[in-house]
Amino acid sequence: MSVAALRIALVGNPNCGKTALFNQLTGSRQKVANYAGVTVERKEGRVLAPSGRVLQLLDLPGAYSFDAASPDEAITRDVCHGRYPGEAAPDLIVCVADATNLRLHLRFVLEVQKLGRPMVLALNMMDAAKKRGVHIDVAELQRRLGIPVIETIAVRRDGAAKLVAQLDQQDLPAPPAAIAADTDLHVAVRELLAATVTMPQRTARIDDALDGIFLHPIFGLAILAVLMFLIFQAVFSWATPIMDGIGAGIMALGTLTTQSLPDGALKSLLVDGIFSGLGSVLVFLPQILILFLFILVLEESGYLPRAAFLLDRLMYKAGLTGRAFIPLLSSFACAIPGIMATRSIQDPRDRLTTILVAPLMTCSARLPVYTLLIAAFIPHRTVLGLFNLQGIVLFSLYFAGVTSALIVASVIKRMRRDKSEHALLMELPSYRVPNVRDVLIGLKERAAIFIKRVGGIILTLIVLLWFLSSFPAAPADAVAPAIDYSFAGRIGHFMEPLFAPIGFGWQICVALIPGLAAREVAVSALGTVYAMSGSDDAIASQLGPMIAHQWSLATALSLLAWYVFAPQCLSTLAIIRRETGSWKIVAIATGYLFALAYAGSFITFQIASALT
Amino acid sequence: MRLSELPQQITATVTAVEDIGAADLIARRLRDLGFVAGELVKIVAQGPVQRDPMLVQIGYTRFALRRAEAARVQVTPEST
Numbered sequence: 001m002s003v004a005a006l007r008i009a010l011v012g013n014p015n016c017g018k019t020a021l022f023n024q025l026t027g028s029r030q031k032v033a034n035y036a037g038v039t040v041e042r043k044e045g046r047v048l049a050p051s052g053r054v055l056q057l058l059d060l061p062g063a064y065s066f067d068a069a070s071p072d073e074a075i076t077r078d079v080c081h082g083r084y085p086g087e088a089a090p091d092l093i094v095c096v097a098d099a100t101n102l103r104l105h106l107r108f109v110l111e112v113q114k115l116g117r118p119m120v121l122a123l124n125m126m127d128a129a130k131k132r133g134v135h136i137d138v139a140e141l142q143r144r145l146g147i148p149v150i151e152t153i154a155v156r157r158d159g160a161a162k163l164v165a166q167l168d169q170q171d172l173p174a175p176p177a178a179i180a181a182d183t184d185l186h187v188a189v190r191e192l193l194a195a196t197v198t199m200p201q202r203t204a205r206i207d208d209a210l211d212g213i214f215l216h217p218i219f220g221l222a223i224l225a226v227l228m229f230l231i232f233q234a235v236f237s238w239a240t241p242i243m244d245g246i247g248a249g250i251m252a253l254g255t256l257t258t259q260s261l262p263d264g265a266l267k268s269l270l271v272d273g274i275f276s277g278l279g280s281v282l283v284f285l286p287q288i289l290i291l292f293l294f295i296l297v298l299e300e301s302g303y304l305p306r307a308a309f310l311l312d313r314l315m316y317k318a319g320l321t322g323r324a325f326i327p328l329l330s331s332f333a334c335a336i337p338g339i340m341a342t343r344s345i346q347d348p349r350d351r352l353t354t355i356l357v358a359p360l361m362t363c364s365a366r367l368p369v370y371t372l373l374i375a376a377f378i379p380h381r382t383v384l385g386l387f388n389l390q391g392i393v394l395f396s397l398y399f400a401g402v403t404s405a406l407i408v409a410s411v412i413k414r415m416r417r418d419k420s421e422h423a424l425l426m427e428l429p430s431y432r433v434p435n436v437r438d439v440l441i442g443l444k445e446r447a448a449i450f451i452k453r454v455g456g457i458i459l460t461l462i463v464l465l466w467f468l469s470s471f472p473a474a475p476a477d478a479v480a481p482a483i484d485y486s487f488a489g490r491i492g493h494f495m496e497p498l499f500a501p502i503g504f505g506w507q508i509c510v511a512l513i514p515g516l517a518a519r520e521v522a523v524s525a526l527g528t529v530y531a532m533s534g535s536d537d538a539i540a541s542q543l544g545p546m547i548a549h550q551w552s553l554a555t556a557l558s559l560l561a562w563y564v565f566a567p568q569c570l571s572t573l574a575i576i577r578r579e580t581g582s583w584k585i586v587a588i589a590t591g592y593l594f595a596l597a598y599a600g601s602f603i604t605f606q607i608a609s610a611l612t
Numbered sequence: 613m614r615l616s617e618l619p620q621q622i623t624a625t626v627t628a629v630e631d632i633g634a635a636d637l638i639a640r641r642l643r644d645l646g647f648v649a650g651e652l653v654k655i656v657a658q659g660p661v662q663r664d665p666m667l668v669q670i671g672y673t674r675f676a677l678r679r680a681e682a683a684r685v686q687v688t689p690e691s692t
Contacts, residue, residue: 065644069637103671104646186648203669208656211674215667217660309676313661316678423638424665425645425681428674 005046005054007088008167011076011112012096013105014062015429017124019043020154020438021096022059025164032445036086038071038581049168058090064104066111069423070346080115092172093119094163099129099136099151100204100430102197106189109145114179118172119147122163126151128430133200141196146176155435210431214306224307228329231294235333239286246286250279268470269463277462280571281455284336288450289443291330291337296442298326299344300434305426312424318406319413321345321422324354328405331361335572336454339579340446347422353412355579356589359572360405362398366563368523370397376548377556393560400564404596449578457574461516469514483529488513502562502601503555503609516570554608561604565597615668615677615685618655624687626651626670632684639684646671647685 012018023030026045033042043059060079061072068074075084082089095112097105109121123129123136142149150166153159179188214220254275261267298304304326312322320328323345331338338358345351374390381389468491474482483489492510499509507529515522527543547556577586618624629647631639647653647670656674657667665678 064641067640067644069641101672104673107644107646186646199672203672203674207674211657211667215657217658221660305676309657309665309667310660312676312678313659313664421638421680423641423681424676424678425638425641426676428667428676 005056006167007056007058007091008094009058009060009079009090009092010094010096011060011080011108012062012124013064013098013101013108015427016062016096016098016101016105017154018062018096019059020435021122021124021152021160021163022057023438023441024154024160026057028441028444030441030445032449034581035075035084038075040072040075047164047167049164051168053168055164055167064108071348072346080112080117089117091118092167093117094122094167095119096122096124096152098125099123100125100132100134102136102193103189106192107185110179110183110185110188113145113147113176114181116175116178118175120163120166120173121145121147121149122152122160123149124152124154127153127156128204132204135198137196141192144192144195148173155438204430207430211306211428214303215309220306220310224310227298227307228326231291231326232329232332234294235287235291235330235337239290239333242286243283246282247279250275250282265470265473269466272470273463273466274459276466277459280462281451281458284334284450284571285447287330287334288337288340288446291333291341292443292446293439295326295341295344296439297434300432300438302429302431304344305428308426309428319409320353320357321347321350321424324350327354328358328361331358331363334363334365335359335361335569336450336575339572339575340450342579346426349416349418350422352580352585353409355576355585356412356592357405357409359569359589359593360401360408360565362401362564363569365569366566369563370394370560372523372544373547373556373560376544377551377553397560397564400561400600404564408592408596454571454574454578457577458571461570461574465514465516483510483525501605502598503552503558503605504562504601505551505555508555508559552609553612554605557608558601558605561600562597565593565600613687613689614683615653615655615687616666616679616682618653618687618689620655620658622689623652623654624689626653626685626687628686630684630686636684638681642681642684645675646673653685653687 010018010022022043022045025047029047030043030045033044034040035042040061045057045059047055047057049055058079060076063073063076065073066077066080068077078084079087079090080093093112093115095109097109112119121141123138123141129136138149138151148166150163152163214223251271254271258267258270261270295304298307304323307325308322310322311325315322315324324342327338327341327345329338330341335358338361339355342351342354342358345354374393378390378393383389383392465488467487469483469486469488471486474485489510491513493506495509495512496504496506504512507526510529511522511525514525523543526547530543530546573586573590576589577583580586613624615624615626626647627649629639629642651670654669655666656669659665663679665676666682668675668677668682
């Protein structure tokens with residue numbers, strides 16, 4: 001007879017090593033989803049115990065208290081209470097506590113005990129505790145709490161064997177004795193600690209020494225700057241060869257698989273629609289993986305909260321938080337991984353603001369457009385004997401992006417109805433050596449989330465764009481380029497009056513439509529509009545002199561200004577939808593970026609026209 | 613004295629956490645995190661800009677608090 005799977009919930013304070021323990025128990029047999037309607041991750045895994053019994057583990061978000069201060073904590077509270085809709089109450093709660101941090105963690109253990117459900121306490125990081133000379137009288141702690149207390153070392157193989165043996169027992173442990181409702185949990189914790197724990201010193205010497213360096217006002221900032229530079233370099237340039245390789249590989253695969261097909265709509269759909277869409281999805285993976293490798297290692301090692309500590313004051317002035325820095329920095333490479341990285345921001349309001357301003361960071365996809373226009377219109381001249389005028393223009397474009405992000409963030413801060421103070425209240429955990437398995441599992445999760453939930457949206461939109469740009473086909477005696485006869489061409493012509501005040505001719509309007517797929521596609525789309533052919537580089541080199549001849553300087557500057565805000569990246573909108581779970585936010589982001597782009601271009605065009 | 617006025621590396625004892633306005637969630641959270649009467653606290657580091665935020669050692673844990681948050685905590689410095 002098979003026994004029904006035992007439902008076990010893993011709870012504990014943030015930084016108690018709960019997720020590492022979960023990874024240790026379940027390995028890669030994990031299912032990651034979202035709780036309905038919120039962007040809190042739901043992680044579940046199965047363990048086959050030696051007796052043949054199936055243990056179904058739910059890794060609940062870390063919580064300091066059931067008096068919830070964030071959506072994560074509210075979910076942990078509701079699931080533990082057995083009142084989360086669609087989530088059965090756990091049969092057994094495993095409360096995880098860091099053995100080196102019991103003053104804080106035992107209070108939450110007592111709070112969980114108040115629920116009166118069967119529970120087990122896992123004393124995690126026993127190795128670190130022993131190294132520090134912390135002595136815990138486990139038998140006495142078990143007697144006083146009235147629940148089984150198991151020692152675990154999440155990062156060591158077999159470090160959780162005793163826990164599995166305990167969970168595998170035929171009978172659930174008896175629910176703990178009720179704690180009087182008016183008990184002061186802090187007093188209770190002090191009594192427990194006095195009776196069961198001896199600790200030679202309050203902190204680890206290594207933490208004190210490392211904090212002395214990493215939080216130093218000068219050295220700390222210098223180390224941070226070097227690290228950020230390294231991350232930026234890695235995401236920006238190390239990923240490029242891999243991305244080029246993926247792009248070329250997918251296109252080659254597309255050509256190879258379709259070479260037996262006759263030219264026509266089907267072949268075009270496969271090559272320019274599906275394969276090119278697949279390429280656009282996969283091309284983001286190297287950047288996402290490289291960025292998250294850094295983020296996971298920094299988070300696991302305990303450095304990330306320290307970086308947030310150093311930058312909090314500066315970011316707070318702009319209506320953001322210290323934790324927003326890394327997502328925004330990586331948005332310079334691409335907003336997709338940047339927006340995914342905002343998950344490390346706890347306050348939902350701060351996170352939303354960061355997501356909304358991330359597209360204002362000048363991403364690398366805008367560079368081909370900038371390069372084309374600057375080379376064509378800005379004279380190669382030295383200013384003040386030292387600076388290159390083209391370089392200055394490029395710098396101002398980046399600068400305009402950052403400035404507008406700061407302005408938008410402070411406007412959002414002013415407009416918010418909820419004026420209550422945003423708390424920092426951030427724990428700086430002990431430094432730890434990151435665990436390879438935990439980092440790899442984390443990377444696998446990010447990649448899977450991106451491909452499964454964002455890939456589909458991007459692929460669909462790109463096939464749709466292919467359809468708009470290819471149909472109806474040009475007549476046989478066509479004189480104008482084929483795109484001019486398509487739906488995209490018609491939409492471009494239709495948009496022309498709207499864009500005339502900012503100096504965009506119909507060619508630019510038409511090129512903006514395929515440019516929705518990715519900003520850099522606008523360059524090859526312009527090539528299509530001007531009926532050029534060849535590789536992207538060849539088009540760019542022909543296109544420069546052509547537009548220099550056909551466009552006014554005011555139009556070029558206006559298009560540059562447009563690209564500072566460039567609302568038209570569908571992949572960014574798809575990831576915003578995925579990370580906020582709300583089409584309304586997507587509409588707000590699109591609307592405000594479009595308005596800024598239009599206003600910026602309008603002012604640029606009108607001033608430039610008046611001056612030239 | 614408020615925790616926000618405590619000099620760095622001086623040990624002090626928490627006497628109370630004050631609410632600012634009704635239902636002060638931050639004060640409540642501070643109490644949950646262990647800022648209760650009788651606990652020892654120490655400022656162990658300060659942010660590089662305007663010495664904000666501050667890093668507070670309490671129990672075995674370190675918390676980064678903005679000055680406005682630390683101002684809710686009343687402390688008595690250890691007499692030396």
